[in-house]
Amino acid sequence: MNTGSARPMRHSAAIWGGTVLLAVALIALPFALTAVGTAWVRITNLAILFVLLSLGLNIVVGFAGLLDLGYIAFYAVGAYAYALLASPHFGVHLPFWIAVPIGAAIAAVFGILLGAPTLKLRGDYLAIVTLGFGEIVRIILNNLSQPINITNGPQGITLIDPIRLGGIDFAKTEAFLGLAFSGPVKYYYLLLAVMLAVIFIGVRLQNSRIGRAWEAIREDEIAARSMGINTARIKLLAFAMGATFGGIAGGMFSAIQGFISPESFVLVESIMVLSMVVLGGMGNVWGVVLGAVLLSFVPELLRYTVEPVQRTLFGRMLIEPEVIRMLLFGLALVLIMIFRPAGIWPSAVRKRELAHP
């Protein structure tokens, strides 16, 4: 936390060099991916959405130590808020830069609604309550088509407005500087910008007075209170911040997909995001980004390799890639907790904390 200033010169030169290389790679990435197949740009976009979600959940689980198993509910709230505010369903068509913040704000309110009654719960009980909360939100979305049709039930909401920013319509392909910018490519740049902002916010929060207060309640709540930390407020802040990021990701998801239904917000999705946080390294922003990227891409790579391999070996599909993906998720959670409990790229603090006695 206090190492930033004292880094040796050549070290910082290496970091600058690396940053520039990474930036060039990130900017060129969609064109390289388009060459392989447009699907990969979409996959990358989804991966970035998961990075956003993981960073949000990391605030709650990694920073403040509150295990939230219903996190996807905030994603759902953000997504439905955008869908209802920008689709023919109610005939409302708010622009993206109004609808997404509204969704994020509603998600934050939900975060506080979830957080407030659960402030005094111990870790594992909290996990179960949040799980129940997530399921309740999903069941309500599934059923709120009666008596007044708000969510359109299991059919979900269609024809959601794509994002329009200034003169740019993100649903259309446009040529610029002799390059073709397809919809997914444009969304990629938008998502990349949002992701960088969220990473920036995450890092800033971690190294701040608020971040230290989160660490304090994670370590010892009674001691934290006795040192003057209003634990209720600081926990609610974590829930609200995490939910806000979830809501933003949800709104973007809604706009990019153009269609949402309750099926996108099931418990497994919460667990997937949790896996990303755990795998990458709870509490470390960069680790979490790594975890989300890995768990988003590896299953896709599997999809493209496992299928042909099985077909050539057995002549047919024995195990669907989706099943392999989930088995890997499950195994990853178990193995990481046993052999590398602090994740692939842990924060220094969490490493100490999770080292087995």
Add this chain to the structure above:
Amino acid sequence: MEPVLLECRNVAKKFGGVQALSGVTFAIRRGEIYGLIGPNGAGKTTLFNVLSGIYARAEGRFFLEGRDLTGLAPDEVAACGIARTFQNIRLFANLSALENVMIGRHVRTRAGVIGAIVRGARTRAEEAAIERRAIELLDYVGIRARANDAAGSLAYGDQRRLEIARALATEPRLLALDEPAAGMNAAETAALRRLLERIRADGITILLIEHDMRLVMAVCDRVLVLDYGVPIAEGAPAEVRRDARVIEAYLGGPIAGDVAAAGAVAP
């Protein structure tokens, strides 16, 4: 005579059917080192937990500089100026010593989420001040060299010092220490005694639970003796050690003798 800093009136606390504290009335004057002694289970830590707001529902009232703190939450009590340490050390064990003390500054600083994200001039100045003050305090208690070590990895005596530094970081009017000398050797205890006197000289009043009678006798201006949750004596250490009821409480019978021996009773 200095004005009263902390005043307790008839504080009592019950756990189920057990009366852990009753009729505890006393006043600590500004600049004092006030001892709280008594056999194990006498209710000393219970009193601390009441005064620091951890036991919200207690009877009686207590005031800091005339301000009623009864029923406040621990963080509010800390904000009002009472800071404490714990008998069974409660540091943020995986954070560095420096971070522990920096967290102590939380209650006297302001930066919120926006400040953290924008990190404008004011936030940067505040962060720098927090770190500077935390290092000063580590220096003050004599463990500056360990600033970047995980708190849980420090030696026992250093952990006790770190807890004091963390408590001091909240700028308390009253510093409440729960057995700071427990587990310390003679040299460490002597250093602790000098630290306590220095803290007092710097204008902070101290409430001290301690089993090490030599330390209590040497450093306290007055002591309050609790037995089975009831105050049985109060006064200068020299008077209290001759009090028949105190001797009885410590030795379990009306045996005459010098209660300096009581020091040996303590673990």
Add this chain to the structure above:
Amino acid sequence: MDIFLQQLINGLTLGSIYAMVALGYTMVYGIIQLINFAHGEVVMIGAMIALSVIAALAKSGLHPVLVVAIGTACAVPVCMAVGYVMERVAYRPLRGAPRLAPLITAIGISIVLQHLALMIWSRNNLAFPQIIRTETYPIGGATITNVQIAIVLIALAMMAGLALIVYRTRLGTAMRATAQNLQVAGLMGIDINRIIAATFVIGAALAAVAGVMVGTYYGIAHYTMGSLLGLKAFSAAVLGGIGNLPGAALGGVLLGVVEALGAGYIGDITNLCHFAGVSEALERRCSEDPHLVLFGSNYQDVFAFLVLIAVLVLRPSGLLGERVGDRA
């Protein structure tokens, strides 16, 4: 038909099943303070194994009751093995780790078991062979089936058996001692690892039987059937006071009844047409169709969660649990 009595009977049946699963949660929690998140999957595996065995024997000419009994007899040891392996692989290495670590491995195990089941039994809803012919008996304006009676009676017998083990055997004494204090029990010469494994295995056996019951009662099995059931059973355990065996039984039955009654009445209670006088538009709407239901019985699954959240928030020690003091 007497809706109240009918829903009470349905609730008692459902509650007996919840109780059996809840016992598994509460025993494990009582001993190692772990929420065995994957316990619901054990129920699912029990149902699946029984389904396969019963389907295979359905045309064998054996008596249907015997076939179900054989199915159960096959499901129980498999589930016991699953319970044992689960403890051995995912929980034992993490004993003494922070609380959240085994919770996360439990989620992992749960996912793995579900998808292994998916591979074996497909992702479809499977019809659980209804080889025992359902007989319906009228009872005070409602009806009860032979399956319901069997479920309640078997559950009672299993719980009595569990009580015998826990309170009347050496193993049970060791289990209770371990639940009191793991370290001390170890110092007293109790083989902690064996006791903990035994707890998982016994809980899994109960879960297996519960799985067969669920399959028989609903006539359907699916690879994800365990997660919701598990959550509800966990809610039941919390409701009764987690770690408390009679509490789990009581909580299970109560939750079953609340859920059944809730499902039976919520549509009626939240029918906005009761308040038709409030506005003219509403009155007009209701004269066409007297059902303007805010929450229908499709909200049934929400009840368990609401009970769970309410209990955890308001009285985390549950109905029969001891109140934990506010010691610092």
